[in-house]
C-alpha cells in the first residue's frame with residue numbers, strides 16, 4: 001500500500017516514504033487498558049462493543065485490511081473511553097441488525113463535544129440512520145435545541161425517533177425529514193444553523209459542503225463522516241470515483257478561505273471545519 005502524503009490539487013498521490021502498513025487487527029487479550037468508572041481494568045478491545053464500525057475492525061479484525069483510525073489500538077481505546085448509555089447501545093444494536101453503519105462511540109463523543117462547544121441550538125444531520133449520531137448530537141446541544149435530520153429511509157427514521165425517545169428527549173427536540181438531502185437542504189433557511197453533520201451519500205459530499213456554507217451561521221461547524229473511505233482515500237492505489245470525490249472534499253475544505261479545517265483520525269475520518277465569521 002502506498003500512503004498519500006497529500007491531497008494536493010493534482011491528486012498525484014505521491015507515496016509516503018513510510019509506506020509500511022500498520023497492523024489493523026488488535027489482539028483482544030492484549031489491547032490497551034481502558035478507564036472504567038471503578039478504575040483502569042478492562043481491555044479496550046474487549047470493552048469496545050461491536051457496532052459496525054471500529055469495534056468490529058479493531059476487536060475482531062474483519063479482514064478488510066484497510067488502514068484507518070479504526071484499525072489502530074488507539075481507536076479501540078477511544079471508543080472504550082466513550083462509554084455509551086443503554087439507549088445508545090440499543091440504537092447501535094438495531095443499526096447493526098439493519099446493516100446501517102452508525103458512527104463509532106468516539107466519533108459520537110466528538111460530535112457531542114462539538115455540539116456542546118458551539119452551544120448548538122439548531123443542527124442539521126444528513127443521514128439519520130437509526131439515531132445513534134442523533135442521540136450524541138442531542139446530548140451535546142442546548143436543552144432547547146432542535147435537531148433537523150434527513151434520511152431517504154422513513155423506516156429508519158421511525159426507529160431513530162424511538163432511540164431519541166428512549167434516550168429521554170422530548171418529541172419536539174428532533175425534526176425527522178424523509179427525503180434526499182439534495183432536495184431537502186435547499187429548503188432550509190440561510191445562515192441559521194450552528195452545526196451540519198454530513199453522514200449521507202458520500203458522492204454528494206461536495207454538494208453538502210456548498211449547502212453547509214449557506215446554512216451555517218458565522219462560527220458554525222460542518223463535519224463529514226467517513227472521509228478515509230476505510231483507508232482508500234489515503235492509498236494511492238485507489239482512484240475510484242468515490243475516493244476521488246472524497247479527496248476533492250478534503251481539498252476543498254482545507255483550501256477554503258471561508259473555513260478553519262481539521263481532519264480528525266477518529267474511526268473512518270471526521271473532517272470538521274468552522275465557518276469563519
Ligand SMILES: C[S@@+](CC[C@H](N)C(=O)[O-])C[C@H]1O[C@@H](n2cnc3c(N)ncnc32)[C@H](O)[C@@H]1O
Pocket residue numbers: 095100101102103126127128129130131132133134150151152153156179180181182199200201204
Ligand atoms: C451511515 S448511515 C447514517 C448513520 C447515522 N448517522 C448514525 O451514526 O447513526 C447513512 C444514512 O444516510 C442515508 N442516505 C443515503 N443517501 C442519502 C441521501 N442522498 N439523502 C439523505 N440520506 C441519505 C441512508 O439511508 C442511511 O440511513
